[in-house]
Amino acid sequence: MTAVSDSTTPAPEPRRCAALAADLDAADLRSEPLRRLWGEEADDALARGMREPILRAIEGDDGILATLGRLFVLGMSQPVAAVAEALPRLGVDGLVALGLAAVDAETVRPTALLRPQSFVDADGVGEWWIASDLDEVALDGALPADHVLGVGGASRTLAETVVPIEVDRALDLGTGCGIQALLVARRARVVVATDISARALAFAELNARLNAVDNIEFRRGSMFEPVAGEAFDLIVSNPPFVITPRVDDVPAYEYRDGGLVGDALVEQFVRTAPAFLTTGGIVQLLGNWESRAGVAGLARLDAWVPGDLDLWVIEREQLSPLAYAELWIRDGGTTPRDAGFTPLLTAWLDDFDARRVTSIGFGYVLIRRPSTGSGAQPGGSGAQGLGGSGAQHDPIRRVERIGQPLSHVGAALAAGLAAHDRLAGGIPSRLLAAPDVTEARHLLPGNDDPSVIELRQGSGFARTENVDPALAAFVGACDGDLTVGQIAAALADLFEVPFTELWTELEPRIRSLVFDGFLVAGE
Structure with missing residues (x-):
């Protein structure tokens, strides 16, 4: 061990x-x-x-x-x-x-290490000093089981995905060195930071005091035990989601291993977290999920979240059991040159075989408790407009794979939630093409009519959407001068089709473009 x-x-x-x-x-x-x-x-x-x-x-x-x-x-x-x-x-x-x-x-x-860590958010650029345990380079060997990790790739990924909203109360569950709590504290009145590790909490408190951040409370305990009976407008977590064999002689690192079998910790988190959200509250986490015996990991994840909640999952990568095992064995400081590598690899592969795991997905999960009913207030107790319109809520159910590079993910998620809520009251009367949207037309040699028309986003999720000439013309006319109805009527005349027939075809696709950020509400 x-x-x-x-x-x-x-x-x-x-x-x-x-x-x-x-x-x-x-x-x-x-x-x-x-x-x-x-x-x-x-x-x-x-x-x-x-x-x-x-x-x-x-x-x-x-x-x-x-x-x-x-x-x-x-x-x-x-x-x-x-x-x-x-x-x-x-x-x-x-x-x-x-x-x-x-x-x-x-x-x-x-x-310990103590390194400067830059950050960029909606309020600008800043930098903190972040203390953490000595890493593999300083130790010149494998990490100890109670290692407190500094700011790594997963920490930066989560920070980039958190929606930039002002909230009253926030929770950073599994705070580690405290980097997420520090970031969220810039937009929250109070942040509660929890961890099962006393050493991690000590580092997190040290980092808060070093950087003169005084609106964070630190509590020790497992999962949601330290906040029983409380509710939050925003919950963020980079939980110990790494899938590790539960057998002797396989090291369990506190910063990455939750002690459960397979992806059970992510399942437990996703099933439990909504009970701790205010109306309009949001939970965001990183996680791994297994595809087992022909059942896709994304489908399993979707089944863990009740249908009356908003769910938006973005899977960023899939790894085979072999690639996954090698990744995390190396992460602990053991390489194929070391005598202990092969026994660890065998244990990992045996563990995956026992559950008939074919692949492991990694990505971002967002769950929201929507505002419903005529008396509901958008955004709960501090989410400022992301909680719904008070109309009958049609929950978001978006489970997708996105492989292309992303940017400003948190802002894109926030815009998508806001657009979904606005659409509950109907398509806005005026729409504008988003400033980062471009159009590409592909023509066969000698043909004047395009065979493919694409709308492309330059930021956010960087989506590409295939559209037909009518929808392309609609987007092209969305410059704020005409209402949606006026544009649709003009297109019906241009294509010589009945207005109702054209609108029946366009309306759901326009909604999709608004939700995806290709079109935004005008004045």
């Missing part, structure tokens, strides 16, 4: 956190100064697990930024005198008291 970390648990005492933040600010320990210090190529190499280019770039540099870069970014011991000079307010004793380092003779040995 993988060993438990012998690193100390952070002790986020407020005054020491403030002193450390002041020292980091004075040293300018931020992404851009560090990239200038050791170069963009070396900085990019670190993301691929190589620190040698950075070490070569700053060899012989005893400056404060270089010292802190080695200590906190690379996780390397530094001379006591150099660290004391770099952290004059906190001091070496204060750093040890925070649980971020230990002193060995004349050197300071880091027990």
